[in-house]
Structures are given as structure tokens and as C-alpha cells.
Amino acid sequence: MSVLQSLILGLVQGVTEFLPVSSSGHLAVFRDVLQIDGIPLLYDVLLHIATLIAVCFVFRRRIWELIRALYQAVSKSVPLGEEDIHRSHMRTVRMIVIATVFTGAVGLAVSRVQPAMPITGVYALFLVTSAILIIGRVFQRPVGSIHLSPVKSAVLGISQGLGTLPGISRSGITISTALVSGADRRRAGEISFLISIPAIIGALILELAAAETITAAVSAEALAAGFIAALVSGFASLKLLLYLIRGGKLYLFCFYLIPLGLYGLLFR
Numbered sequence: 001m002s003v004l005q006s007l008i009l010g011l012v013q014g015v016t017e018f019l020p021v022s023s024s025g026h027l028a029v030f031r032d033v034l035q036i037d038g039i040p041l042l043y044d045v046l047l048h049i050a051t052l053i054a055v056c057f058v059f060r061r062r063i064w065e066l067i068r069a070l071y072q073a074v075s076k077s078v079p080l081g082e083e084d085i086h087r088s089h090m091r092t093v094r095m096i097v098i099a100t101v102f103t104g105a106v107g108l109a110v111s112r113v114q115p116a117m118p119i120t121g122v123y124a125l126f127l128v129t130s131a132i133l134i135i136g137r138v139f140q141r142p143v144g145s146i147h148l149s150p151v152k153s154a155v156l157g158i159s160q161g162l163g164t165l166p167g168i169s170r171s172g173i174t175i176s177t178a179l180v181s182g183a184d185r186r187r188a189g190e191i192s193f194l195i196s197i198p199a200i201i202g203a204l205i206l207e208l209a210a211a212e213t214i215t216a217a218v219s220a221e222a223l224a225a226g227f228i229a230a231l232v233s234g235f236a237s238l239k240l241l242l243y244l245i246r247g248g249k250l251y252l253f254c255f256y257l258i259p260l261g262l263y264g265l266l267f268r
Contacts, residue, residue, distance in 0.1 A: 001036055001218050001219075001222050002222060003219070003221050003222045003225045005034055005036055005222070006218065006222035006223065006225045006226035006229075007222075007225040007226060007229050008030065008034070009027060009030060009031070009036075009047070009226055010047060010050070010225060010226030010227060010228065010229030010230040010233070011229045011230070011233050012026050012027060012030050013026075013027060013044075013047040013048070013050070013051065013226070013229075013230040013233075013234070014047075014050070014051055014054075014229060014230040014231065014232065014233030014234035014235075014236075014237055015233050015234075015236075015237050016237070017048070017051040017171075017230070017234050017237060018051070018171055018234065018237040018238045018240075018241040019169075019171070019237055019240070019241055019253065020129065020133055020169040020171050020172030020175065020241075020250050020253050021126075021129070021169055021172070021253055021256065021257060022125070022126065022129055022163075022166065022167050022168055022169040022170075022172070023048075023051075023169075023170075024044065024164070024165075024166040024167075025122045025125060025126060025129075025166040025167035025168070025169075027044060027047075027166070028119060028122045028166045028167075029119070029122060029123075029264075032119050043218055043223070043226075045200070045203050045204050046204075046223065046226075046227060047226055047227065047230045048200045048203065048204075049200065049204060049227075050226075050227045050228070050230035050231040050234060051230055051231070051234035051238075052196070052197060052200045052201075053231055053234075054231060054234040054235040054238050055193045055196060055197060055238065056197065057235070058193075058235075058238055058239070058242075059190065059193060059194065062190065062194070063194075063197075065089055066089055066092060066093055066096075066194075068089075069086055069089035069090055069093065070090075070093055072086060073086070073090055092194070094150070094153070095148050095153040095156075095191070095195075096194055096195050096198065098150055098153040098154055098157060099153050099154070099156045099157035099160060099195040100157060100195065100198045100199060100202070101157060102154045102156075102157030102158050102160075102161060103157040103158075103160040103161045103195070103199050104161070104199075104202060105161065106157070106158050106160075106161025106162060106164075107160075107161045107164045107199070107203070109161075110161060110162065110164045110165055111164070113165075117165075117166065119264070119268060120264060120265060120268055121167070122166045122167040122264070123167070123260070123261045123262075123263070123264025123265050123268065124167065124261065124264075124265060125165055125166065125167025125168050125261075126167050126257045126258075126260050126261035126264070127257065127258060127261035127262070127265075128167065128168060129167065129168055129169045129172050129173070129257055130253070130254040130257040130258050130261070132168075132169070132172055132173050132176050133169075133172055133176060133250050133251050133253060133254050133257075134251055134254060135176060135180065136172075136175065136176025136177075136179045136180060136250065136251070137248070137250070137251040139179075139180050140176075140179035140180060141179075141180065141182060148178070148181055148182070148183065148191070152181040152182075155177060155181065156174060156177050156178060156181065156191070156195065157195070159173045159174050159176075159177040160173070160174050160195060160196070160199060170192075170196065171192055171193075171196075171241065172250065172253075174191070174192040174195065174196075175188045175189060175191075175192045175245065175250065176250075178191045178192060185245050185246055185248060186245070186246060188245065189241070189242055189245040189246075193238075
């Protein structure tokens with residue numbers, strides 16, 4: 001893989017990671033167009049790490065609040081007068097843990113199917129993502145609660161696991177699931193990205209065994225170019241998505257995904 005190819009893939013990853021159009025699906029499409037083969041999955045995971053940095057920066061205060069609450073729970077040092085806030089933070093931590101467990105289970109099952117998926121399957125799943133966005137738009141029902149029950153947290157985790165399929169947008173399916181489960185728009189976006197953090201870290205740990213093979217396929221310069229491109233474009237993409245979530249405009253991406261999916265199915 002050349003530096004230019006890696007730069008292109010990094011930009012694609014960064015732009016599409018947060019927008020509800022499936023970054024893994026677009027990486028598969030661009031690899032097909034650029035005729036890039038033999039790149040280990042670890043490369044994709046490292047690009048996800050770049051966009052994860054953007055998530056951690058944007059939500060740094062919220063993440064710190066949850067880490068602090070978890071430490072207080074373990075050390076039994078909750079300050080007087082902060083009990084209600086602490087319980088709220090711990091319910092969010094519980095939601096993240098439950099979602100992560102189910103994401104891991106579904107993600108491992110999906111990983112066995114993913115390598116055998118033809119490129120036409122990716123285009124078909126773009127259409128599925130557009131249907132998911134429409135469902136999230138039509139059936140959203142904010143109920144005022146900022147926390148999801150254990151059952152809804154499990155469903156959210158299953159949704160994120162399915163979002164590892166190339167063509168299914170992780171952000172699109174998790175935000176839509178949160179909206180249908182009763183979260184308001186701002187909370188749905190926050191939930192989607194908070195549960196992505198342990199999922200991406202877990203994927204990195206699982207793929208570290210392939211660290212030696214990536215150096216044979218991708219040079220250090222190409223890897224750095226892709227990583228930086230994903231980081232910079234990912235930050236801008238995340239800011240754009242949060243704006244679109246607040247305006248309830250995620251469904252607009254259907255007007256991009258439906259023609260893309262139909263084109264791939266009819267002309268590939």
C-alpha cells in the first residue's frame with residue numbers, strides 16, 4: 001500500500017466513521033476501487049483508534065466524570081451531597097458494561113462472516129442502513145429518562161455488534177436504537193460514542209497478534225499518513241454529526257446511501 005492510498009483510506013475512515021454511512025463499508029468499497037488486497041484487519045482497527053482519540057477529546061469531561069464515579073464506587077469515597085449524581089453516573093457505567101458484553105458476543109460471531117462477504121453484500125447493507133435511519137426517524141420516542149434499562153442496554157450492545165458488518169453504520173444503528181429506546185437526540189449521540197470506546201479498545205487487543213504482519217503490508221510512513229488523516233477528518237466529522245443529531249437530520253443520509261447501494265447492486 002502506498003502512502004497516497006493509505007492517506008485516502010484514512011480520510012475515508014475519518015469522514016465516514018461518525019457519519020451514519022458505515023466506515024467499514026466505505027473502506028471495503030475504496031479498497032475494491034483502488035484494488036488494494038492483503039491488508040490485515042489490524043490496519044482498520046488502527047484507523048479506528050485514530051477516530052477514537054477524537055471521541056475521547058470531544059467527550060473528555062463526560063468520560064472523566066464516569067471514571068471518577070467508578071473510582072469512588074470502588075474506594076467507597078462518594079462525597080456527601082453527591083450521592084444522586086454518583087448513582088446517575090454509575091447507571092451510565094452499568095449501561096456501557098452491559099452494552100459492551102453483548103457487543104463483544106455479537107462482534108465475535110460477525111467476525112466469522114465478515115471476511116467472506118462479497119462487495120455486493122456491502123452495497124446491500126448500505127440499503128439496510130438507510131432503512132435503519134428511517135426507522136430511527138419515524139419511531140423515535142424520547143421519554144425524558146437519561147438512562148436505558150439493562151434490557152435496552154443489551155439491545156444497544158447487540159446493535160453495535162451488528163454495526164461491525166461492513167455496510168451497517170455503527171453510529172447509525174446505535175443512535176437509531178437509542179432514539180427508539182427513549183433517549184433524546186443529544187443523549188442518543190452521547191450513548192453511541194461512549195459505548196464505542198471499550199468496543200474499539202477490545203478490537204485492538206484482539207488484533208494485536210497481527211502486529212507483525214501489518215509491517216509487511218503497510219510501511220510506517222503509509223500507516224502514519226492514514227492515522228493522521230483519520231484523526232483530523234474524524235474530529236471534523238464528529239462535530240458535524242453532533243450538529244446533525246441535534247437537528248434530527250440523520251435520515252438525510254438515506255438520499256446518499258440508497259443510490260449508492262442500488263448502484264453497487266445493479267452495476268458492480
